[in-house]
Amino acid sequence: MTRPVITTQRLELRPMTPAHLPLHRQLDTDPKVMRFLLGRARSLAETDEFWTPRCADTSADAVGLGWWVGYAGDRFVGWWDLGRSDSEPGTMLEPEAVLQPDEAEIGWRVLRSQWGQGYAPEGARALLQYAFETVGLQRVWAETMAVNTPSRRVMEKIGMRHIKTEVRHWDDPLPGAELGEVVYEVTRGEREP
Template sequence: METERLTLRPLTASDVDALEKLHADPEVMRFLDPEPAENFLGGSFWAAHEKESGRFIGWFEFKDVGEGAVELGYRLHPEFWGRGYATEGGRTLIDRGFTTGGVERVVATTMFVNSGSRRVMEKCGLRHVRTFHVDWDEPLPGSEQGEVEYVLTKEEWQSS
């Protein structure tokens, strides 16, 4: 799949080294718990490469969570933050999901304090629906302010 500036393809075992490098970056993982790179392989995760340079910039998630809903997620190398890539990739997956994927609702969550990710969700058309609190075994800094959930329905997407 292609956007104006990105190529998106399913993550494969050949991406494990790139994933490990991405997940080793403390800025990328600031609001996230670590997970093995192998957990991101499969049909729900998309490797993102910059068309111009061919460089791996990160990944996008568009995971079926049941009842016509999918979860949108993303992780990009910090050097690619602020360029609109997260919004571009997210919107592309959302558009594809609503037009050909049978998606009725897109959901996304992050920590309340993750303002960058919240901005991406809003630019993708999602709206804040709730703030909630989770009791984590090993809370990350800022978790006391809670988690946020954003949603975009197919009906809202069609009317925008």
């Protein structure tokens, strides 16, 4: 199975390739987009170092997982991910996971100019449908900082429920880290009528 193009009413989610690297620069060099991830923007060099291997990684294609870039018409909107918690590029899946993964983590990042237009939940809903109906996952989860209320709202809009909050130790914690990281999930059974 390979990652298909996924369409919604307004979005086309295309499998990420190395040609999409310049789009990541638009996202990761915006300090507001990155505030709950790094607390600052990435430099161009940091962005390229982080995204170059991820744009080229097709290791999860065997089970239909990976990264997508989203467009509204010709306009780049952001990216969505349906992946593994060990999503380091090139990491091999366990043999049983190659046959049928049970769960994956979902994520997204949207350009600041596109915030508030419903693109994040629209793309995430489409990926959830794909995850359960095509890939056959049993569980999809997401996490973010407890203080990241916009992402938490997206998780709730797509039917995920809060299952735990973990306070983790960070060498250089971001403001709000003391309130912890929240984990949300949705299962296949919860999505079925």
